[in-house]
Amino acid sequence: MIQSFNKINKVSGTLSLSGDKSISHRSLLISSLANGKSIIKNLSDSDDVRSTIKCLNELGIESSFKDNIYSISGRGFKGYRKPARQLDAENSGTTARLLTGILSVQKFESTINGDSSLSSRPMKRIIEPLTQMGSKIKSDVEGRLPLQILPAENMRAINYNMPIASAQVKSSILFTGLHLDEQTSVIESIQTRNHTENLLNLRVVVEDEKIISSVSKHNYPDAKEYFIPGDISSAMFFVVLTLLTKNSELLLKNVSLNPTRTECLKLLKKMGGNIQIDEKGISNNEVYGDLIVKSSDLSNIKIENEIIPLIIDEIPALTITGIFARGVFELRGASELRVKESDRIKAICANLLKIGLDVEEYEDGFSVSGKIKQISKQFESFGDHRIAMAFSILTSLLKDGGKVEGFESVSVSNPDFLKQLKSISS
Ligand code: S3P
DSSP: OEEEEOOOOOBEEEEEOOBOHHHHHHHHHHHHHSEEEEEEESOOOSHHHHHHHHHHHHTTOEEEEETTEEEEEEEOTTOOOOOSSOEEOTTOHHHHHHHHHHHTTSSSOEEEEOOTTGGGSOOHHHHHHHHHTTOEEEOOTTOOSOEEEEOOSSOOOOEEEOSSOOHHHHHHHHHHHTTOSSOEEEEESSOOOOHHHHHHTOEEEEETTEEEEEEOGGGOOOOOEEEOOBOHHHHHHHHHHHHHSTTOEEEEEEEEOOTTTTHHHHHHHHTTOEEEEEEEEEETTEEEEEEEEEOOOOBOOOBOGGGHHHHGGGHHHHHHHHHHSBSOEEEOSOGGGGGSSSOHHHHHHHHHHTTTOEEEEETTEEEEESOOOOSOSEEEOTTOHHHHHHHHHHHHHSTTOEEEETGGGGGGTOTTHHHHHHHHBO
């Protein structure tokens, strides 16, 4: 579907976004493991989170939704039911990777699959550590989906030094370790988002600049109540639009302010962004609060190194600020972008070339400079929700507006994106 956008002249008003996608997946998975009924408020309404719900339903987990409250009945320790068919994670890497960690300790065989994008993404990164723990996972030689997960005996705890910075890999290991008597530890030299540790209340220590997160059966969860703060990655598109639109001000209510996710806001503030952050509360160790964003004059700074995993999902949105900020936008050390829902480095560079910018593509990033010359008015989504939203924001900032092809992919993380955009723009 091709979506047209006119130029937005002013942004104003308030947005309350549905729950953070990463925290939503984990709340569902943890609730499914507990014995009895958990309550989840403000669960993400994204397609990705729906994929997790559908997989859990196949595994015998019953749930219902009423008055914006999600109720889910967990089946207890190793209590999932053998699914009648293949589990379909669709587009969701978090569903596939975290669920594989849990499936590998169940007493039955299961197979997890996904759409063509997910089936081309690397899974060896979870197969290797889970196999070290005794899991029996079969895949093709490339280590892609579908994964066939066989029942395993003699599972063992491990200490795992993370070779790549990935919260999905870390969480997959922690979910397997949650079923073992001995303590499993994941050791990170570069920090990644810590929602699994927060929601399971795990012990996390810092030793010799390494972050060590440990888990065992003692951390097995009870049923409880969750409030999911608004999705900061979805919020970023509106933050960027407000900063770049004249005479604008936007209030975003109850957004996740988990410190492993707010690096994008810190970066925008360093660039000159007028963003006020007001902490309001904390739920299951997850901090949340309001953001007040105002139009700003921005200057680029080089983005690289250890902050990359902490802003990985916000890079498409940050790139749009980079185009309008003074100086060169330069991103390095971000090769993980090549294995997201699309090759995001390629997707971003291809779209930026359409508006005549000077773009240099590197294996691990890109740089952009120059002035916009609107050669083409239509951008490609590459079937990737965050590329679709980033370039929707860009078209809304262009003199004559523009179009985004494959716009429907936005529902992977935010089905209400267009409605929300319209409600704050004039
Ligand atoms: C996620 C972790 C990140 C992120 C993804 C969600 C998570 O992936 O890009 O959108 O919920 O753990 P990686 O852990 O593979 O970097």
